[in-house]
Amino acid sequence: MAVGLSGFAFGVTSAxxxxxxxxxxxLSLLVFTGASQFALVGALAAGGNPxxxxxGAFFLGVRNAFYGLRLSQLLALPRAVRPFAAHWVIDETTxxxxxxxxxxxxxxxxxxxxxxxYVLWNLTTVLGALGAEAIGxxxxxxxxxxxxxxxxxxxxxxxKTGVERAVAGLAILLGLGLLxxxxxxxxxxxxxxxxxxxxxxxxxxxDAAVGEGDx
Numbered sequence: 001m002a003v004g005l006s007g008f009a010f011g012v013t014s015a016x017x018x019x020x021x022x023x024x025x026x027l028s029l030l031v032f033t034g035a036s037q038f039a040l041v042g043a044l045a046a047g048g049n050p051x052x053x054x055x056g057a058f059f060l061g062v063r064n065a066f067y068g069l070r071l072s073q074l075l076a077l078p079r080a081v082r083p084f085a086a087h088w089v090i091d092e093t094t095x096x097x098x099x100x101x102x103x104x105x106x107x108x109x110x111x112x113x114x115x116x117x118y119v120l121w122n123l124t125t126v127l128g129a130l131g132a133e134a135i136g137x138x139x140x141x142x143x144x145x146x147x148x149x150x151x152x153x154x155x156x157x158x159x160k161t162g163v164e165r166a167v168a169g170l171a172i173l174l175g176l177g178l179l180x181x182x183x184x185x186x187x188x189x190x191x192x193x194x195x196x197x198x199x200x201x202x203x204x205x206x207d208a209a210v211g212e213g214d215x
Contacts, residue, residue: 003034003092003117003120003121003124004120004121004124005124006034006121006124007028007034007120007121007122007123007124007125007128008124008125008127008128008131009128010024010028010034010037010038010041010125010128011024011028011124011125011126011127011128011129011130011131011132012128012129012131012132013038013041013042013045013128014027014037014041014125014128014129015128015129015132016045016132017041017042017044017045018044018045019041019044021126021129021130024125024129025122025125025126025129027040027041027125028121028122028125029122031057031061032087032088032090032118032121033060033061033064033090034090034121035060035061036057036058036060036061037057039053039056039057039060039188040053040054040056040057043056043057052186055189056186056188056189059188059189059192060188064089064090067089067090067091067094068086068089070094070098071085071089071093071094071097071110074097074098074103074106075097075103075106075107075110076103077107085110085114087118088110088113088114088115088117088118090114090117092113092117093109093110093113093114093117096109096110096113097109097110097113163198163199163202166198167194167195167198168194170194170197170198171191171192171194171195172191174187174190174191174193174194175187175188175190175191178190178191
């Protein structure tokens with residue numbers, strides 16, 4: 001239900017940002033990663049530079065590559081099937097696959113989740129794009145809040161260590177804090193600095209503790 005609402009919201013948002021029905025559907029068919037799609041059309045709608053908008057969308061999609069590294073070991077699919085399976089490597093399929101106890105259940109969970117979400121996402125994208133004019137102001141409905149809410153709901157259980165929570169918290173602060181002062185799309189890129197900063201701080205604290213122990 002949440003993915004269907006998100007797909008509908010994307011269709012509405014994309015149409016409202018000026019993209020045609022064909023362009024909107026092509027994004028859902030070929031990209032199929034909601035956060036990146038919303039980042040792209042949101043930046044374009046706000047008048048952002050297309051290259052910056054594309055860079056922000058690309059950056060958000062890079063996380064799927066890390067999912068793929070883990071899922072490739074669990075799924076162990078034939079080489080000919082891997083390019084098609086890679087298209088379904090998203091937050092939801094990864095979460096379902098990682099929760100399965102056996103390889104067979106991993107494959108079933110990944111396939112069923114990927115197929116159902118792909119079909120639902122694209123169908124609701126079409127409905128959203130076609131119904132954009134009837135809905136009117138999408139911000140008044142708050143549909144743009146659905147994708148980040150779904151993403152946070154999936155991400156929160158994975159933040160198990162203090163370092164992971166610190167990276168997430170700092171990234172949120174950077175993204176929100178820089179939003180009023182930087183061009184659209186750039187705060188998302190700047191939020192990536194949270195990871196190296198936290199890792200540097202962790203290393204500095206470790207070195208300091210070792211230094212204290214040597215005295």
